Amino acid sequence: MVPDLTSLEQGKRPDEEASSIVLELRKSTCAYEAGRPAISDISLCAHKGELLCLLGPSGCGKTTTLRVIAGFEPIIGGEVYLEGQLVSAAGLLVPTEQRRVGMVFQEYALFPHLRVAENIAFGLRHLSADQRTTQVHAMLVMTGLIGFERRYPHELSGGQQQRVALARALAQKPVILLLDEPFSNLDPDMTGKMRQDLHDLLRRTNTTAILVTHDHDEAFAMADRIAVLNNGCLEQFDTPEAIYHMPSTPFVADFVGQADFIPGVVENGKVVTEIGEFPNQVGYQGGAKVVVMIRPDDIHVVPAENCSTRILARQFRGSENLYTIGLPSGHIIHSSEASTNVYPVGTRVALEVIATHTVLFDQDKIQQWGHSPPPDSDATRGTD
Amino acid sequence: MTTAIQRTPPLPLAAFAFTVAGLITLPLLYVSYLALSADFTVWSRLWATRIPELLSNTAWLAVGVAAGSLVLGVTLAWLVVRFEFLGRRVWEWALVLPLAMPTYVLAYVYTHLLGSGGPVEEAWQALVGPEGRILSAQSYAGTTLVMTLDTFPFVYLLSRAALLNLNVSYEEMARACGASRLSTLFRVTLPLMRPAIVASLSLVILYVVSDFGAVSLLRYQTLTYAVYQQITGRYDQAAASVLSLLLVLFALIFLVAERWFRQRSRFYQTIGRYRIPERKPCGPVGTILITAYSTLVLGAAFAIPTLLLIQWSVASVAQGALDARFVGFIWNSALLSGLAASFGVLVGTPLAYLASRWPSRLNVLCLQAAYTGYVLPGPVGALALLVLFSHLAPFWYGSVTILVIAYIVHFLPAGLQSMEPALQQVTPNLEEVARSLGLGLFRSIRRVTLPLVRNGFIVAWVLMFLQSLKELPATLLLRPVGFDTLAVRVWLEASEEYYQLAAPSALLLVLLTLPALMLLVSKDWRAA
Numbered sequence: 001m002v003p004d005l006t007s008l009e010q011g012k013r014p015d016e017e018a019s020s021i022v023l024e025l026r027k028s029t030c031a032y033e034a035g036r037p038a039i040s041d042i043s044l045c046a047h048k049g050e051l052l053c054l055l056g057p058s059g060c061g062k063t064t065t066l067r068v069i070a071g072f073e074p075i076i077g078g079e080v081y082l083e084g085q086l087v088s089a090a091g092l093l094v095p096t097e098q099r100r101v102g103m104v105f106q107e108y109a110l111f112p113h114l115r116v117a118e119n120i121a122f123g124l125r126h127l128s129a130d131q132r133t134t135q136v137h138a139m140l141v142m143t144g145l146i147g148f149e150r151r152y153p154h155e156l157s158g159g160q161q162q163r164v165a166l167a168r169a170l171a172q173k174p175v176i177l178l179l180d181e182p183f184s185n186l187d188p189d190m191t192g193k194m195r196q197d198l199h200d201l202l203r204r205t206n207t208t209a210i211l212v213t214h215d216h217d218e219a220f221a222m223a224d225r226i227a228v229l230n231n232g233c234l235e236q237f238d239t240p241e242a243i244y245h246m247p248s249t250p251f252v253a254d255f256v257g258q259a260d261f262i263p264g265v266v267e268n269g270k271v272v273t274e275i276g277e278f279p280n281q282v283g284y285q286g287g288a289k290v291v292v293m294i295r296p297d298d299i300h301v302v303p304a305e306n307c308s309t310r311i312l313a314r315q316f317r318g319s320e321n322l323y324t325i326g327l328p329s330g331h332i333i334h335s336s337e338a339s340t341n342v343y344p345v346g347t348r349v350a351l352e353v354i355a356t357h358t359v360l361f362d363q364d365k366i367q368q369w370g371h372s373p374p375p376d377s378d379a380t381r382g383t384d
Numbered sequence: 385m386t387t388a389i390q391r392t393p394p395l396p397l398a399a400f401a402f403t404v405a406g407l408i409t410l411p412l413l414y415v416s417y418l419a420l421s422a423d424f425t426v427w428s429r430l431w432a433t434r435i436p437e438l439l440s441n442t443a444w445l446a447v448g449v450a451a452g453s454l455v456l457g458v459t460l461a462w463l464v465v466r467f468e469f470l471g472r473r474v475w476e477w478a479l480v481l482p483l484a485m486p487t488y489v490l491a492y493v494y495t496h497l498l499g500s501g502g503p504v505e506e507a508w509q510a511l512v513g514p515e516g517r518i519l520s521a522q523s524y525a526g527t528t529l530v531m532t533l534d535t536f537p538f539v540y541l542l543s544r545a546a547l548l549n550l551n552v553s554y555e556e557m558a559r560a561c562g563a564s565r566l567s568t569l570f571r572v573t574l575p576l577m578r579p580a581i582v583a584s585l586s587l588v589i590l591y592v593v594s595d596f597g598a599v600s601l602l603r604y605q606t607l608t609y610a611v612y613q614q615i616t617g618r619y620d621q622a623a624a625s626v627l628s629l630l631l632v633l634f635a636l637i638f639l640v641a642e643r644w645f646r647q648r649s650r651f652y653q654t655i656g657r658y659r660i661p662e663r664k665p666c667g668p669v670g671t672i673l674i675t676a677y678s679t680l681v682l683g684a685a686f687a688i689p690t691l692l693l694i695q696w697s698v699a700s701v702a703q704g705a706l707d708a709r710f711v712g713f714i715w716n717s718a719l720l721s722g723l724a725a726s727f728g729v730l731v732g733t734p735l736a737y738l739a740s741r742w743p744s745r746l747n748v749l750c751l752q753a754a755y756t757g758y759v760l761p762g763p764v765g766a767l768a769l770l771v772l773f774s775h776l777a778p779f780w781y782g783s784v785t786i787l788v789i790a791y792i793v794h795f796l797p798a799g800l801q802s803m804e805p806a807l808q809q810v811t812p813n814l815e816e817v818a819r820s821l822g823l824g825l826f827r828s829i830r831r832v833t834l835p836l837v838r839n840g841f842i843v844a845w846v847l848m849f850l851q852s853l854k855e856l857p858a859t860l861l862l863r864p865v866g867f868d869t870l871a872v873r874v875w876l877e878a879s880e881e882y883y884q885l886a887a888p889s890a891l892l893l894v895l896l897t898l899p900a901l902m903l904l905v906s907k908d909w910r911a912a
Contacts, residue, residue: 072556096559103560109553113575122571123561172562 020048021084022208023069023176028078028088030068038064039232041078046176046225049206051199053213053223057255061232062212066178069210070103071096083175102169102177102207106184108161110153116140116164117149123172139167142201158186159194166198170205177202177209183218195221216256220244228252250361253293258322260333261291261366271360274329275299275351278358291366293359296322296336303343304350311347325349393742394825401734402746405753408793411768412632412756418625418771426622434610435630442593442606442634445527449592450585452532456681457539458574458581463678465547468663469671475678476544477902482685483537484897486854486871488597489890490530492878493689494521495601527604531592533685538591539584541843542802546580547573549809579805587801589638593631594761594794596857597871601878607631612763612857621771628764635759690894696887705888713889717869718896720784720859721852724791728799728848729841731792736800737829740807754800757793762857765794769862782864790858795851799844806840807833850897870896 024045031037039061046052054062067073068080071087071094080088082101087094110119120139124132140146143163153161162182169177182198183191199222202209213219219226220240228235228243228251236248247253250261264273266288271278278292301311301323312332313324321342323335335351343349464476482490497504498521509516519525554576558568574581599609607627614624666674697705732754739751760768769790773781780786810833819828834841856871863872870889877886 070556070560072559095564096556097562097564099560100562101560103557105553105557107551107553109551109557111554111557111572111576113578122558123563125562125567168561178560 021045022048022050022082023210024079024081025065025069026079026081028065028068028075028080030064030073030075032073037076037232039068039229042227042229042234043078044227044234044237046208046210048208049203050208050224051202051222052210053219053226054210054229055213055216055219055226055256056229056235057214060229062214062229063180064232065229066180066210066212069176070101070178071099100172100175102172102174104162104165104169104177104179104182106181108153108165108185110161110164110168112153114152115149116145116151116153116156119153119164120149120167120171122168135171139171142170142205143167159190162186162194166201170207175208177207179209179211181212181214183213183215191218198222220256228255230255245359247293247359250291250293250366253359253361258296258334259293260296260331261293261361262331262333263363264290264292266290271358274327274331275333276353276355278355278360280360281358282360284360289363290360291363293361294333294353294355296334298354299325299333299335300352300354301325301335301337301343301349302352303347305348307348307350309349309351311343311345311349313345314343325351393738393747397734397738398747401738401750404731404735405750408757408796409753411765411772411793412760414772415625415628415632415760415764415768418621418768419629422622422626426626430623430626434627438605438607438610438627439630439634441524441604442608442631444524445531445599445604445606446589446592446638448524448528449531449535450589452528453536453539453588454581454585456532456536457541457584458543458577460536460678460681461540461543461547463674465544466664467666467670467674469666469674471675472663475675475682478682478686479540479678480537480901481682481898482534483850484894484901485534485686485689486597486856486874486890486893487531487534487595488601488856488871488875488878489693489893490534490685490689491521491527491598491601492874492883492886492890493692494526494530495878495881496692496883497521497688498526522602522604524604527599527602530598530602531595533681534598535588535591536681536685538587539581542580542584542587543577546577550576583801583805586638587798590635590759590797593635593638594759596762597854597875601875607634608761608763608857611761611767612861615763615767615770615861621767624763624767628767631761631764632759635761639755639759690891693887693891693894696884697891700884700888705885710888713868713870713873714892714896716867717853717871717893720787720791720869721849723784723788724795724852725799725845725849727788728792728796729803729845732796732800732803732844733841736803736807737833740804751800751804755797757796760794762790762794762855763861765790766858766861769793769858782862784864784867787859787862790862791848791852791855794855794858795848798851799848802840802843802847803837806837806843809840810836846901850901853893853897 025042027041027043029037029040029042042061042065044052054065056062064073068075068088069082074093075088076090078089079086082099085094086092087099111122114122117136117140120136121132124135127135136149140149143166145160145163145167148156148160148164153164156164162185165182183194186194195218201207211219211222223240225238226240226243227237230251236243236252238246238248243252243256247256247259253259253261262273262275264271264278266272266280266284266286268286269280271280271284271290271292273292275294284290308328310326311323312326315322315324316339318339320339321337323337323343325333325335327333333351460479464472464479496502498518499505500520505516505518508518521527521530550573554572555568558572559565563571593606594608595606596608596612598604599606600612607630611624611627611631614620614627735751735754738747757765769786770781773786814832814836817832819825823831854871856875859869859872860875863869868876870893873889874886874893877889
């Protein structure tokens with residue numbers, strides 16, 4: 001169950017042991033103040049060797065979820081299981097030190113009074129001196145920190161500090177590794193490389209890990225599965241691909257990438273909108289008012305003199321151009337074009353919609369979520 | 385650009401600090417010169433007679449008081465920061481109150497309390513019979529007790545601040561690494577508090593070593609007391625300076641040890657999130673235990689002595705003790721202390737700032753130089769200034785100026801002890817940001833550094849004010865003729881065991897320092 005150093009280099013595939021569930025949260029609720037839960041009814045699980053991301057905006061409860069797993073916060077409802085053992089429930093809290101969770105804080109929390117090697121050895125008290133030295137050395141090798149063992153934390157760079165924090169957490173062979181925004185204190189130029197390094201390391205050691213982040217790119221790059229949280233509730237728990245292409249709520253759709261919502265009406269088994277017809281995959285009844293989620297990479301623009309659709313703005317992003325397009329109804333939609341396709345602002349364009357997959361939501365749901373309601377409901381019929 | 389600015393400090397600042405450091409070391413150098421130029425026979429005579437006893441007396445007292453205030457200060461700080469119990473807020477500030485109690489006031493109260501035929505002995509004899517004896521205040525144990533009760537708030541204050549400033553992530557991390565609560569306390573929390581604890585203990589030890597008031601009233605022979613006796617009783621400047629040099633060396637050991645510990649690790653505020661640890665609610669049993677413990681300590685250190693002083697004062701005032709002379713003593717005390725504390729902060733700031741921002745050898749040396757004032761206990765500093773001024777500036781001799789200078793030289797380190805950690809807590813980045821936003825050096829200090837360190841500076845001012853107000857030996861030796869302060873009155877009258885007569889001055893001394901103490905625990909002052 002625990003990452004074994006001898007097998008580190010072989011790199012086991014996580015799905016070989018996919019059946020073993022390391023962590024399970026069942027309808028867990030945690031409240032700092034009575035009546036105002038910070039998270040409510042969160043259910044999710046992590047398999048051996050899996051990397052899970054908790055994704056959401058600040059204040060969504062992702063860090064609270066992590067702290068619940070670590071045992072820093074008690075829960076008032078539901079259960080938390082680690083390796084099949086109940087560790088948290090209403091009135092039950094197995095102390096953190098008995099959970100064998102590895103923790104990497106946002107600011108790393110390296111003990112400033114201890115050297116690198118002493119930091120890494122902190123959780124290894126139960127070992128003999130020899131074993132401890134061996135284990136610390138193995139961790140130093142694994143994280144590429146050989147030569148730094150006598151340094152104090154303040155003598156290290158941010159990336160080195162992160163690796164010490166990782167080494168310290170992994171040294172005690174944790175059941176699960178918890179990472180709280182581990183890249184937020186690092187130079188953005190370095191995070192791409194460091195994400196890759198961390199990903200490789202976790203794979204190599206077959207470590208089960210939970211990573212908290214507010215950055216969907218980070219979640220997509222790292223995660224096997226992503227749990228999207230909002231306002232203390234779990235919105236969706238799925239693979240990165242499903243989260244992106246088949247978001248289950250408008251919030252998820254909007255949070256994990258640029259998305260536009262175009263109102264439409266179901267007519268003759270099709271969803272009719274201002275920019276074209278879409279398949280009615282979910283099976284709405286005729287006349288139902290729905291909203292189609294569409295991403296910029298599914299829309300292309302072609303200059304056309306006689307159209308009333310116009311380019312309002314262009315944002316150059318290096319590998320692409322992101323166009324903001326105003327529809328005749330007043331709706332705004334975005335299109336992603338190759339970086340060489342440059343059209344001036346004001347160009348009249350026709351839209352080509354590639355709708356291999358559509359995501360439909362109730363219009364009510366959109367309004368509840370707080371997205372701006374359609375400015376003109378007649379516009380839904382005014383398609384070309 | 386900022387690196388270029390940062391590499392060397394501005395010249396006027398450095399020049400000022402250098403001058404101040406030079407002036408502050410002058411008395412020390414002069415005393416050393418006097419001692420080393422003393423006749424060899426003086427040395428051998430003293431070595432054969434007084435020195436071994438004085439050294440061991442002083443050392444044992446320092447050890448006993450340090451141990452006592454460590455236990456009291458850290459446990460009390462721990463209780464008020466980490467636990468929630470009935471009356472916690474009141475206790476939190478009340479535990480600072482003993483700082484208002486000068487050692488000689490506590491000493492004279494305890495001479496009465498523990499004296500032969502005193503209330504404690506009477507109570508004890510009622511319990512075990514007329515043969516029962518208690519420890520005398522005029523003994524090692526008695527002196528240690530009095531000094532401990534008087535100095536533990538230093539440890540309490542700095543430990544409390546350190547605990548409040550402690551990022552709880554470190555403790556959570558330790559728990560995640562499998563350490564139990566107890567183990568976390570000893571392996572993480574206390575080591576992280578170490579700079580504060582070592583700093584406060586060195587403060588306590590230096591305080592004990594240089595104390596004159598309590599040991600003189602309790603007739604406990606330490607080096608400081610002996611120096612005073614040599615100056616006043618025998619007018620023997622050579623012997624006084626020899627003992628002074630020993631005293632200085634003794635104190636220096638603790639100063640160097642403290643510096644060495646502190647330099648080993650520099651503690652900057654953790655970046656990122658910072659959370660205050662939650663207070664653990666106490667049940668009735670816990671509340672009773674904590675309250676009993678705090679009551680015992682505070683009762684012994686403050687409440688009982690104060691009640692006794694009030695009782696005596698009432699009797700004394702009834703006999704007409706409040707007259708124009710008395711008002712004069714008050715004015716003298718307030719004037720001297722206010723001047724000393726204000727000039728102390730002004731003089732100390734550039735020193736501490738330079739050493740924490742540009743820790744070059746010279747700048748650190750300047751700061752160390754400022755600390756030499758503290759290894760000059762009252763009588764020693766007074767001796768040096770006495771001889772210096774009579775040679776160099778006889779017209780200032782016996783003036784208020786010489787007293788203020790003596791206070792600054794003596795108490796600047798007390799201020800620096802809290803100014804320095806405050807400055808160290810501001811990461812240099814913050815100032816660099818300010819300067820990158822176009823603020824000049826002095827404006828960035830005023831708008832960024834000062835607001836951040838303000839609380840530490842307030843504590844510094846208060847500490848210097850308190851100590852100046854209570855200062856005794858230098859005042860006794862250097863005051864202008866007829867210029868008595870409250871402290872001087874208390875000591876003179878208590879020496880003759882006129883307990884009632886001394887009480888109004890002593891009580892007023894305690895009351896005068898109270899508003900200043902309130903500053904320390906005011907709302908703003910969360911964790912200096």
